[in-house]
Amino acid sequence: MHNMKNYEKTIKEFNIDVPHFFNFGFDVVDKNAETKDNTALIWIDTDGETHEKYTFGDLKRMSNRFANVLKEQGFKKGDNLYVMVPRVPEWYSVMLGCFKLGVIPMPAPKILREKDIDYRLKASKARGAVVYGDSIEKFGNLSTPDNFTKIAIKYESKGWQNYEDLMAKAGEYLSREDVEPTKSTDPLIIYFTSGTTKFPKMVLHDQTYALGHYITARFWQDLTEDDIHWTLSDTGWGKAVWGKLFGQWLIGTTVVMHNQSDRFDPELHLNILQNFGVTTFCAPPTAYRMLILQDLSKYDFSKLRHSVSAGEPLNPEVIRKWKEHTKTLIYDGYGQTETVNTVANYPCLEVKPGSMGKPAPGFTVDIVDDEANPMPFNEAGHIAIKAEGKNQVGIFRGYYRDEEATNAAFHNGWYFTGDKAYKDEDGYFWFVGRSDDVIKSSGYRVGPFEVESALQTHNAVAESAVIGAPDKLRGTIVKAFIVLKPGFEGSDELITDIQEHVKNETAPYKYPREIEFVDNLPKTVSGKIRRVELRQMEENRRRH
Incomplete structure (x- = not known):
């Protein structure tokens, strides 16, 4: 079952049924383990060759163990957990274990400095931290509350409990009856946005955020359960759940995670694309700009059928060169840490090079003035998304503990993205830039x-x-x-x-x-x- 065949028909008919109770760990990962148990994850180490495969059954057992670890440590639904784990399989154990228990993971990239970490722990009132490798040394001078749980993965440090020991002792069985159920309106995850002029804001998503990413995976990424999908992204930012978790596993797609080194190696990435049979690929514009500088004629792209990009609009020249060698058009998509994919180019529609595309099914998106009045065609205004009552599936619930910022973003029945664009007579959106x-x-x-x-x-x-x-x-x-x-x-x-x-x-x-x-x-x-x-x-x- 591929992407929509008829855009207008899909826009009119599509909606997401939201159950009263929903838990991504139990309802998606464990269900996949019971029904098909195919390969969920291909993990590739830094060298681009060493790899491991994990089925949904493996992920079910790993996440059960970590949920039991958290239970043993006294964690309860609604507690915040700081997660500083890079592109390694343990990230999935931690994230899914949190989801099952209703604990709220707050993913963070390993490049953060001590003051960044200190701010995040204090602002969120985190109940604990799970940290990988020598990143633990950044916590040396930080003061944390007495009941603060510290878990170290692949590292020994005084005052930290060892993840491997805790997992070995924890049972791999977990029943839904063992945990407090999560309603669809309960918090799921918190992301810190990139702050440009002040401290990062905390973006709070509820359980329906996972369901909303069906839109991302189904329509923009064009995924089926037969695909092998690779999104380039650090686990510390929102793109990871856009491309390595929620929407893909709702569909049953296999995802690729590469433990990329700090330096982007374009040749290594092209080899992975070729050697692991990647069929659908998502990369930021920066990566595409570096990839097209290589001799692309040396690589076999015969398995690759669909390419997408997000993060910033992609320049038409990059799209042209990529298509020339891979025979795939790069379909630009738009969204934010605060949302799922909300505007995109789709295989069923003509692509206008440089355009953001059209609104995704499930959303009313428009270009408006400061008071949410529609702008005339070809005149720049705010990109805004209809969000009556702030309960639109796929849109965040607000900035955690920041009512002022939340009220500035939601008004007149719309969510104002802070980005500017204009819309042409055919309904295509054209990005202008951040408002500032x-x-x-x-x-x-x-x-x-x-x-x-x-x-x-x-x-x-x-x-x-x-x-x-x-x-x-x-x-x-x-x-x-x-x-x-x-x-x-x-x-x-x-x-x-x-x-x-x-x-x-x-x-x-x-x-x-x-x-x-x-x-x-x-x-x-x-x-x-x-x-x-x-x-x-x-x-x-x-x-x-």
């Missing part, structure tokens, strides 16, 4: 993405980030930070050539009046470019 990324220069409004897309078509440009930089004459000018492809060196001649290229590719007023060549761009842990960091750096420079 839009550049106002010489009376014009310029979206950084459209300039970056033009830059991407220049043969010397590997990556770019565009911001508004302060300027005495114009107030603000368009400035581009550019990472060059190997073999190119920055020069005044190259700057002029790139500027002329952009003038020919898009409206002349959008060209970058300043270009700075850099070795790399600042990014969030999820691979999104942090333009706010570049703006702050530029403002500080010009101030001094």
Whole structure:
């Protein structure tokens, strides 16, 4: 059963039935174990070759053991658990064990520093932490409450209990009768968003969030139970559950997890795609931009049938090169830590290169002004999602312990995403930027993405980030930070050539009046470019 055949019909008819009680661990993973027990997970170690396979039955037993560990430690439904576990199978034991018990996992990436961890533990009033390997050393100077449970995976440290010992003692049997049932409205998971101007907010999802990701997996990722799906993502951010957990296992798809090293190796990733028979693939734009710089003709992509991307819009030039070699179009999708996939391109619809696509089944999405009135076609406004009473399946319940931020996001019956776009006459959405990324220069409004897309078509440009930089004459000018492809060196001649290229590719007023060549761009842990960091750096420079 593939993706929808008729977009309009699916939009009209689709809905998700929400049961009164729901538990992803029992109702999905354990049910799959009983009915088909096929391979749920292919885990690949850092070298790209060593691997292990896990069935749904394996995951049922592993998660039962961890749920029993938590019970033994006195955890109850509603307790928050800080989870700092990278791309290893233990992540699944921990996450699914939490779900079964109604404990709320708060995944975090291992790159966080001590002060980041301290903030998260205190803000969430965490009841404990499960931490992998030497990341435990970051907890050395942190003060935690007396009843705070510390569990260390693959590491010995004073004051920490050993995960392997606890799991060996715990039973692998767990009945639903042994735990307090979870209602569909009970909390499921908390994610910390990437903070740009202040501390990260805590995004709280209830149990229906898992059900909402059926939309992500079924329509945008186009999955069936026969697929082998690989989403590139760290376990510490929301994309992991978008592509390695909820929607995929609702359908019964096999997922791939690769224990990627800190440095992205494009050749290794292409070998995994080829050697493990990956049929559907999801990667952020950063990864695609690096993959297309390789000699793609060396690889066999015959098993790959569907490619998707999310995180930031993908430049048309990258889409063209990927299709040329893999024969798959990259279907862009849009969503946030706060949502499931809400706007996307689908196989049943024509793709307009550079467009976000159309709203996903199950959602009313529109481009609106500050008061939630619809904007005219081709005029930029807020991307907003209908969320009457804040109980829309697939949309978060609010920012945990932050009523002010929640009220700012939900008003007039809509959830305001904080992103801007415009909609054309055919109903396709076109991303402009984060509300605070839009550049106002010489009376014009310029979206950084459209300039970056033009830059991407220049043969010397590997990556770019565009911001508004302060300027005495114009107030603000368009400035581009550019990472060059190997073999190119920055020069005044190259700057002029790139500027002329952009003038020919898009409206002349959008060209970058300043270009700075850099070795790399600042990014969030999820691979999104942090333009706010570049703006702050530029403002500080010009101030001094």
